[in-house]
Amino acid sequence: MPFAVIVLAGGRASRLGGSDKASIELDGRTLLEHALDALTDADEVVVVGDPVPTTRPVTFVRESPRYGGPVAALLTGRDALLRTPTTLGLLAVDMPRVSAWTFRRLRDAAVGHDGAFLTDGDGRRQLAGVVALDRLDGVRPDHEAQHGMALRVLLADLDLALVPSDGDEGRDVDSWADLRGLREAP
Template sequence: MELEPGTIGFAVVVLAGGRAVRLDGADKASVEHHGRSLLEHAIEACVDAQEVVVVGDPVPTTRPVTFCRESPRYGGPVAALLTGRDALVRAPRSLGVLAVDMPRVTPWTFRRLHEALDGHDGAFLTDGTGRRQLAGVLDVARLDAARPDHESQHGMAIRRLLAGLDIVDVAPVGDEGRDVDTWADVRDLADDR
């Protein structure tokens, strides 16, 4: 299918500006795994995207990305996702969302999510228990149609935003659905070989 002028096929919003309460406020994006920050792992997972927006504080990266912050700060994942969507230079057909604390997500994960998206409004990775994670792909037209007003976005849970959409859950392969929320998770991540 041919794209309209001024549009792109795929863009990703990386959510990297949370409070990390269970990590005592540490900057998750800067946590290292195999000698690279979690942010670099997230950016690497987005290699197929024509544009990447990171919602978080700007830091040097190996790939050009756009940085922005939601207003007010720490508005939660919906506010961050929609702020990132608004920061895109060109409108994508599909929009990926990835929490910075999911270093096991790869480009292959996003390819599988895109395959699952066909005929649906979105596709999201689950963890090993079936709980939906902040790693997914959305049809932008459907996301825009479900978009709440600015005041409602602050503090809104992603599940509430997605409630009216046809979302397919995609089971993880291996540990790709695991996130890093606690210091124990950081320790387990360090044990990965």
């Protein structure tokens, strides 16, 4: 079953003073490299954000207009795919504890559903998940409506399995305090 992943790496990072999240280092590696490590099973990876050096070939694109939010970024990445996968993954670049095992669990949980998403310790859906491409295409809004749309709105009519995070995999880096917390975690 062909599998591609869109990495969301083009946000404003306002709580990080506008720093490029993809280039922030944790454990001696950038957040983007952590994300790419989680995608070893992906046949294709598109990163929606500014190009930065990577150890794996990926396609870089930007949504237009910039900073359109996760839906605009996801759909821009979807349109940049060279091949048409059966399953499309989504991963925010700021989730460095997501792993290949996380995505295997998500893909297993999606069987019989339209997709599956990771939840954090409080049960909130995170920007790490998989969705059947035909189902995503079926709820796709026009270009004007994508800008600023919340992902939960886009996916509201889909049957999504929720997968509880294991350990720190549901944690993201929205602030310098979040980054310190991940650095200090055992």
